[in-house]
Amino acid sequence: MADTANQTMASHPAAARRAELHRMVMPGHICPYGLKAKYLLRRSGYEVDDHWLRSREETEAFKAAHDVATTPQIFIEGRRIGGYDDLRRFLGLRVADPKASSYRPVIALFTITALMAMAASYAVTGDALTIRTGEWFISFSMCVLALLKLQNIETFSTMFLNYDLLARRWVPYGTIYPFAEGAAGVLMTAGVLNWLSVPLALFIGTVGAVSVFKAVYIEKRELKCACVGGSSNVPLGFVSLTENLMMVAMAVWMAAMA
Known part of the structure; x- marks a missing residue:
């Protein structure tokens, strides 16, 4: 997956790389994974089109339209990458396993x-x-x-x-x-x-x-x-x-x- 991400990055000039981020930003809730995804995209050299889902109704409509269960959702060059963990995998970064043993x-x-x-x-x-x-x-x-x-x-x-x-x-x-x-x-x-x-x-x-x-x-x-x-x-x-x-x-x- 890391090689795929690198090939994708290499095929587009850094200045042209864009990502769409759809995340919940509501009066009573700002999705923390949306914020982490935005930071990670920018750190990786992407210009981010940050789309806010401002209500539960808007969020549910977005999930139904794209047949997804969760937000945030990231799209790069028109391709849906998925959520925050999927973005980390796409960029070749480690995704922690919550069930894995650790000292x-x-x-x-x-x-x-x-x-x-x-x-x-x-x-x-x-x-x-x-x-x-x-x-x-x-x-x-x-x-x-x-x-x-x-x-x-x-x-x-x-x-x-x-x-x-x-x-x-x-x-x-x-x-x-x-x-x-x-x-x-x-x-x-x-x-x-x-x-x-x-x-x-x-x-x-x-x-x-x-x-x-x-x-x-x-x-x-x-x-x-x-x-x-x-x-x-x-x-x-x-x-x-x-x-x-x-x-x-x-x-x-x-x-x-x-």
Whole structure:
């Protein structure tokens, strides 16, 4: 498809390339994909004839006239390309698969919490790389992971039941888990109430690590990880095991330092 797009572009001078864009622009709604399509067309060197669909009636009439189910719709040199994803394919650009597994959410999370930990350490000590940096990295990560789970706790707890050994025996544990993880993370960040945070993190981390290891490495099951919330497409395995082992390591470290 990329070759087709390049051949089409090559057969017309850049100044002559035109595209028609039909998108919804209404008082209460401006189609975001229409805006993205317009930007992408202009970035790709097209002059855009931007046609606004100003009402639901006008939009439905347009879809019926062209036998399409959605808008925006893009036409290039008289040929209907389709919607925004079709335009990306036409231009040889990647189209994300919403069902595809990805570690991107986890990479983003741990990158941000690492930078937060370094920033906090620098603000307090004047040095970005200290022992506290490592401690805060783990506790910040626990807090953010808990936050992501709490965004939709029902979905998280349902996915959690696929592999957590304790939640399978006592269903409410799936709802309690993110609160416990968040509480332990906050207390460890502050360095207070170690008598509570240490056993809490040690318990949930150990149960979690055993559960993940059993599901992935013994039973060889292919599951989605609930570690960054119930709607993620992160594969269960190394990431979730690391999350739990980090909690265990933090608990052991803080117990040793007490």
